[in-house]
Amino acid sequence: MRDGSKTKELIARTSLHLFVEKGITETTIRDIAAAAGIAEGTLYRHYESKDQLAWELFSENYVSFARELDRVQEEYDTLKDKLAAMIRRFCAFFDQDPVLFSYLLLAQHHQLKKVTPDMETAVTVLQKVIAQGMAKSEVPEMEVELAAAMVLGVVLQVAVFKAYNRINQDLSHLGEILVDTCWRVLVGNGTP
Amino acid sequence: MRDGSKTKELIARTSLHLFVEKGITETTIRDIAAAAGIAEGTLYRHYESKDQLAWELFSENYVSFARELDRVQEEYDTLKDKLAAMIRRFCAFFDQDPVLFSYLLLAQHHQLKKVTPDMETAVTVLQKVIAQGMAKSEVPEMEVELAAAMVLGVVLQVAVFKAYNRINQDLSHLGEILVDTCWRVLVGNGTP
Amino acid sequence: MRDGSKTKELIARTSLHLFVEKGITETTIRDIAAAAGIAEGTLYRHYESKDQLAWELFSENYVSFARELDRVQEEYDTLKDKLAAMIRRFCAFFDQDPVLFSYLLLAQHHQLKKVTPDMETAVTVLQKVIAQGMAKSEVPEMEVELAAAMVLGVVLQVAVFKAYNRINQDLSHLGEILVDTCWRVLVGNGTP
Amino acid sequence: MRDGSKTKELIARTSLHLFVEKGITETTIRDIAAAAGIAEGTLYRHYESKDQLAWELFSENYVSFARELDRVQEEYDTLKDKLAAMIRRFCAFFDQDPVLFSYLLLAQHHQLKKVTPDMETAVTVLQKVIAQGMAKSEVPEMEVELAAAMVLGVVLQVAVFKAYNRINQDLSHLGEILVDTCWRVLVGNGTP
DNA sequence: TATGAATGAGATTTCATTCAT
DNA sequence: GATGAATGAAATCTCATTCAT
Numbered sequence: 122m123r124d125g126s127k128t129k130e131l132i133a134r135t136s137l138h139l140f141v142e143k144g145i146t147e148t149t150i151r152d153i154a155a156a157a158g159i160a161e162g163t164l165y166r167h168y169e170s171k172d173q174l175a176w177e178l179f180s181e182n183y184v185s186f187a188r189e190l191d192r193v194q195e196e197y198d199t200l201k202d203k204l205a206a207m208i209r210r211f212c213a214f215f216d217q218d219p220v221l222f223s224y225l226l227l228a229q230h231h232q233l234k235k236v237t238p239d240m241e242t243a244v245t246v247l248q249k250v251i252a253q254g255m256a257k258s259e260v261p262e263m264e265v266e267l268a269a270a271m272v273l274g275v276v277l278q279v280a281v282f283k284a285y286n287r288i289n290q291d292l293s294h295l296g297e298i299l300v301d302t303c304w305r306v307l308v309g310n311g312t313p
Numbered sequence: 314m315r316d317g318s319k320t321k322e323l324i325a326r327t328s329l330h331l332f333v334e335k336g337i338t339e340t341t342i343r344d345i346a347a348a349a350g351i352a353e354g355t356l357y358r359h360y361e362s363k364d365q366l367a368w369e370l371f372s373e374n375y376v377s378f379a380r381e382l383d384r385v386q387e388e389y390d391t392l393k394d395k396l397a398a399m400i401r402r403f404c405a406f407f408d409q410d411p412v413l414f415s416y417l418l419l420a421q422h423h424q425l426k427k428v429t430p431d432m433e434t435a436v437t438v439l440q441k442v443i444a445q446g447m448a449k450s451e452v453p454e455m456e457v458e459l460a461a462a463m464v465l466g467v468v469l470q471v472a473v474f475k476a477y478n479r480i481n482q483d484l485s486h487l488g489e490i491l492v493d494t495c496w497r498v499l500v501g502n503g504t505p
Numbered sequence: 506m507r508d509g510s511k512t513k514e515l516i517a518r519t520s521l522h523l524f525v526e527k528g529i530t531e532t533t534i535r536d537i538a539a540a541a542g543i544a545e546g547t548l549y550r551h552y553e554s555k556d557q558l559a560w561e562l563f564s565e566n567y568v569s570f571a572r573e574l575d576r577v578q579e580e581y582d583t584l585k586d587k588l589a590a591m592i593r594r595f596c597a598f599f600d601q602d603p604v605l606f607s608y609l610l611l612a613q614h615h616q617l618k619k620v621t622p623d624m625e626t627a628v629t630v631l632q633k634v635i636a637q638g639m640a641k642s643e644v645p646e647m648e649v650e651l652a653a654a655m656v657l658g659v660v661l662q663v664a665v666f667k668a669y670n671r672i673n674q675d676l677s678h679l680g681e682i683l684v685d686t687c688w689r690v691l692v693g694n695g696t697p
Numbered sequence: 698m699r700d701g702s703k704t705k706e707l708i709a710r711t712s713l714h715l716f717v718e719k720g721i722t723e724t725t726i727r728d729i730a731a732a733a734g735i736a737e738g739t740l741y742r743h744y745e746s747k748d749q750l751a752w753e754l755f756s757e758n759y760v761s762f763a764r765e766l767d768r769v770q771e772e773y774d775t776l777k778d779k780l781a782a783m784i785r786r787f788c789a790f791f792d793q794d795p796v797l798f799s800y801l802l803l804a805q806h807h808q809l810k811k812v813t814p815d816m817e818t819a820v821t822v823l824q825k826v827i828a829q830g831m832a833k834s835e836v837p838e839m840e841v842e843l844a845a846a847m848v849l850g851v852v853l854q855v856a857v858f859k860a861y862n863r864i865n866q867d868l869s870h871l872g873e874i875l876v877d878t879c880w881r882v883l884v885g886n887g888t889p
Numbered sequence: 890t891a892t893g894a895a896t897g898a899g900a901t902t903t904c905a906t907t908c909a910t
Numbered sequence: 911g912a913t914g915a916a917t918g919a920a921a922t923c924t925c926a927t928t929c930a931t
Contacts, residue, residue, distance in 0.1 A: 125915055144422050146338035150901060160917045165902065167915095230419060231336055233477075266479050267471065267487065271494055274470025275463045282462040285425075295459065302463055302498050309497045320890085342926060352892040354928080363926065509894055528806050530722035534922065544896045549923065551894095614803060615720055617861075651871065654858040655851045655878055662850025663843065669809075671842050679843065686847055686882050693881045704911085726905060736913040738907080743911095747905065892931080900924075907917075 129167040131157050136174055141223045145175045145231075179232045180240075183225055186214065187241045194246065200254025200307075205300045207247070208276055212292035212299070215280055223284040226277060247273060251307070260307040272303045321359040323349050328366055333415045337367045337423070371424045372432075375417055378406065379433045386438065392446025392499075397492045399439070400468055404484035404491070407472055415476045418469060439465060443499070452499040464495045513551040515541050520558055525607045529559045529615075563616045564624075567609055570598065571625045578630065584638025584691075589684045591631070592660055596676035596683070599664055607668040610661060631657060635691070644691040656687045705743040707733050712750055717799045721751045721807070755808045756816075759801055762790065763817045770822065776830025776883075781876045783823070784852060788868035788875070791856055799860045802853060823849060827883070836883040848879045 135157040139148040150171060154161045168174040193210045194203040215222045236242060248269045255262050276299055282288045288295075327349040331340040342363060346353040360366040385402045386395040407414040428434060440461045447454050468491055474480045480487075519541040523532040534555060538545045552558040577594045578587040599606040620626060632653045639646050660683055666672045672679075711733040715724040726747060730737045744750040769786050770779040791798040812818060824845045831838050852875055858864045864871075 128915075144338075146336075147423065149899085151899095161901090162903075162918060163916055165904095171901070227422060229336060229421070231339065263490075264480070264482075266474060267490070270471045270474040270480065271467045271491075274466030274468070275498065276466070278466025278469060279459065279462045282458060287458050288456070288462065290456075298455075298459070299463075301501065305497050305501045306467065306494050309493065341924085346893095353926090354893060355891055357927070358890060512894075528722075530720075531807065533920085535920095545922090546897065546924075547895055555922070611806060613720060613805070614717075615723065647874075648864070648866075650858060650863050651855065651874070654855045654864065655875075658850030658852070658854025659847045659882065660850070661854060663846045666842055666846040672840070672846065674840075682839075682843070683847075685885065689881050689885045690851065690878050693877065725903085730914095737905090738914060739912055741906070892929105894928105894930095896926100896928075898925100901922085903921075904919100905917100907915105908913105909915095910913080 125167065128159065128163065132159070132164055132167055132174070133178060137178055137220055137224055140175065140178070141220050141227070145171075145229065176232060176235060178224065179228055180235070182221055183228075183236070183242060184240060186225065187243050187246055189214075190243055190246045191241065194250050200250060200257070200259040201304060203250050203254075204272070204303060204307075207250070208299050208303060209293075209296045211243075211276060211280075212296045215283070216291045216293050219284065222280065226280055226284060244269065244273065254307075268307060271306050275299060275302050275306060320351065320355065324351070324356055324359055324366070325370060329370055329412055329416055332367060332370070333412050333419065337363075337421060368424065368427060370416065371420060372427070374413055375420075375428070375434060376432060378417065379435050379438050381406075382435055382438045383433065386442050392442060392449070392451040393496060395442050395446075396464070396495060396499075399442070400492050400495060401485075401488045403435075403468060403472075404488045407475070408483045408485050411476065414472065418472055418476065436461060436465065446499075460499060463498050467491060467495050467498060509551065512543065512547065516543070516548055516551055516558070517562060521562055521604055521608055524559060524562070525604050525611070529555075529613065560616060560619060562608065563612055564619070566605055567612075567620070567626060568624060570609065571627050571630055573598075574627055574630045575625065578634050584634060584641070584643040585688060587634050587638075588656070588687060588691075591634070592684050592687060593677075593680045595627075595660060595664075596680045599667070600675045600677050603668065606664065610664055610668060628653065628657065638691075652691060655690050659683060659687050659690060704735065704739065708735070708740055708743055708750070709754060713754055713796055713800055716751065716754070717796050717803065721747075721805060752808065752811060754800065755804060756811070758797060759804075759812070759818060760816060762801065763819050763822055765790075766819055766822045767817065770826050776826060776833070776835040777880060779826050779830075780848070780879060780883075783826070784875050784879060785869075785872045787819075787852060787856075788872045791859070792867045792869050795860065798856065802856055802860065820845065820849065830883075844883060847882050851875060851878050851882060 132153065136148070136153050139152055139156060142148075143152075150161050150164060154164060164171075164174070168177065190207050190210060193206045197203045197206055248265050251260075251268050251272070252265045254260050255265065255268075260268075279288065279295060279299060280292060283292055292299075324345065328340070328345050331344055331348060334340075335344075342353050342356055345356060356363075356366070360369065382399050382402060385398045389395045389398055440457050443452075443460050443464070444457045446452050447457065447460075452460075471480065471487060471491060472484060475482075475484055484491075516537065520532070520537050523536055523540060526532075527536075534545050534548060538548060548555075548558070552561065574591050574594060577590045581587045581590055632649050635644075635652050635656070636649045638644050639649065639652075644652075663672065663679060663683060664676060667676055676683075708729065712724070712729050715728055715732060718724075719728075726737050726740060729740060740747075740750070744753065766783050766786060769782045773779045773782055824841050827836075827844050827848070828841045830836050831841065831844075836844075855864065855871060855875060856868060859868055868875075
């Protein structure tokens with residue numbers, strides 16, 4: 122009662138679950154309040170509006186995950202190692218908090234449109250790393266966006282299948298396959 | 314009658330654009346009516362409800378696209394050819410009607426949950442084809458869902474980047490790269 | 506049902522009564538809807554918001570009354586006649602629609618602050634007329650705003666007393682007294 | 698205790714300013730607390746409710762001002778002197794605390810309705826004095842309420858103009874004009 | 890078939906007030 | 911006395927849907 126930040130955290134976790142389960146628009150303030158065991162008005166002590174709650178949940182985690190990825194890739198020198206480390210980190214994070222990652226993964230248009238070009242995201246980090254690798258001829262040259270899209274697709278779609286329970290194993294167990302596959306995606310293309 | 318079906322088509326196209334642009338829940342009947350230049354009530358002459366409109370738009374195209382993919386793959390014998398044909402067809406369709414494909418691609422949770430297991434979808438067709446190819450040892454054995462996810466990821470994420478204008482070229486121009494890449498995704502993994 | 510403007514008029518009259526009776530903030534949309542015999546949502550087909558309703562009710566009548574006063578004063582040549590005609594018109598209007606005039610009279614701060622300097626109001630018309638009269642030496646010179654305030658005060662405060670039922674006679678019956686008094690207010694002051 | 702009454706005074710002054718600036722209903726407890734630099738709950742240590750705060754601010758000052766007016770008029774014998782003294786006192790008070798007087802002047806309906814007939818107000822004092830003057834034939838007979846309304850109007854409307862910055866001079870400087878004008882309002886009317 | 894005003898349930902949000910600390 | 915997080919009733923507003931024309 123004294124510590125409002127606990128309540129904020131409670132609201133965040135509860136909302137996250139409901140947003141992932143039913144969608145943002147389909148989740149009402151009443152739903153959140155009931156699930157969190159708080160009054161409807163309480164939410165507004167911690168978040169300006171439902172929209173802002175959804176956005177804060179998205180953007181803060183989206184950005185902090187990107188930062189973490191960036192930190193991880195910096196520990197390695199080659200594209201291959203950087204990529205492997207990033208993928209493994211992604212898998213570990215996903216398994217650790219699948220609800221949060223589902224939220225980020227299945228993020229609606231609405232949220233994504235608010236991502237400004239200056240925000241560091243997983244996509245920008247990945248593109249940066251790939252671009253560097255190409256510059257150092259670690260992989261053949263090709264359009265960076267395209268390369269990033271394909272690598273991203275491999276990992277994300279597997280995560281989506283996992284989120285939808287089409288795949289049973291934890292992502293971490295698939296780390297090696299994902300790393301190998303992504304590498305093969307990168308090295309095979311381009312002008313040799 | 315002629316007129317009536319034109320109105321229905323008008324509603325369908327207008328809704329599709331708005332749904333892709335703003336999201337389904339965020340698009341109001343009033344938005345659709347205004348954009349289509351019809352009265353709000355008119356929509357209900359052609360569709361039972363907004364939900365049904367969104368679902369009809371989704372399911373009919375989702376299913377007919379899956380059927381088309383299935384027809385296409387049947388024309389070929391090997392997994393490699395089947396896959397190549399399917400990807401090329403996907404690219405051609407996307408370029409032809411990017412709005413429709415964005416709608417299918419960025420489909421909300423809400424819609425995907427209504428997809429029953431007995432419905433033939435692009436995913437089931439892809440899994441079937443891959444499973445057959447593995448059975449015939451055209452590619453190494455591995456979990457079919459995982460293989461399908463990765464192949465799907467490569468193609469879909471490129472399409473998503475295209476939908477978000479991160480990539481400029483038409484998908485059709487990327488057909489060969491996508492085909493090659495997907496093939497490499499499949500052949501490299503599994504137990505040799 | 507066909508004619509929406511009837512409903513709008515009904516909402517306007519009903520709101521006016523309630524706003525005068527209870528105050529704007531104290532009157533709820535539910536109050537208005539119940540009193541008008543319409544659904545709550547119906548109000549929003551005709552007015553953007555409660556605030557806008559209150560403002561439209563105020564500003565349109567405030568301005569059109571000012572225009573009417575201006576038209577009236579133009580029919581006469583001397584300040585004395587102009588003033589008399591304006592006061593008589595004010596009295597007649599008040600008696601004709603006491604609720605509307607009470608609304609304008611007791612208008613809250615909130616509304617008055619939205620009155621932009623370019624809007625023609627009863628006050629600006631009165632000041633203009635008095636200024637002209639002073640210029641033509643029909644009454645002694647003095648600060649126009651002060652003169653206008655005092656004349657206005659005489660008439661308005663009597664109207665306020667009438668609105669609060671402190672005075673029983675119709676304003677029209679007090680027309681001559683008000684005209685005489687206001688004239689005496691103007692001629693007695695200033696540097697002779 | 699010393700501290701406590703200081704807080705109460707702080708709340709009173711802060712509320713007064715905000716009430717005048719934005720209106721009572723439009724001013725929230727949070728507004729007051731923020732402006733006064735206190736916690737929201739603190740207000741309730743000093744006032745039962747927001748309504749009671751608004752009412753206390755209004756009624757106490759309204760009544761004490763009326764008493765003061767009454768005391769002032771008692772020092773004089775003739776209506777003319779009484780009226781002059783009251784007007785001068787009003788001007789002095791207004792200049793001394795314009796915010797308070799704006800609050801009393803622009804008092805909402807809501808407050809005025811709570812004024813019971815047995816309460817002594819500026820209006821009742823004025824009516825009493827005028828009635829006495831008429832009884833003593835100092836001014837011609839006429840309806841007391843009407844006479845009071847007109848005299849009141851002259852003074853109040855000038856104060857309102859001052860409150861809205863339409864007039865620049867302090868009210869005290871206008872004392873003589875107001876006194877003269879009000880006297881002329883009274884003596885000119887009635888049955889000679 | 891088409892219209893569009895009207896509906897009313899339900900969503901979001903506000904805010905005076907309470908109460909544990 | 912003071913705090914400020916929590917409350918929850920009530921207000922405003924939205925919008926899918928209906929229905930008389």
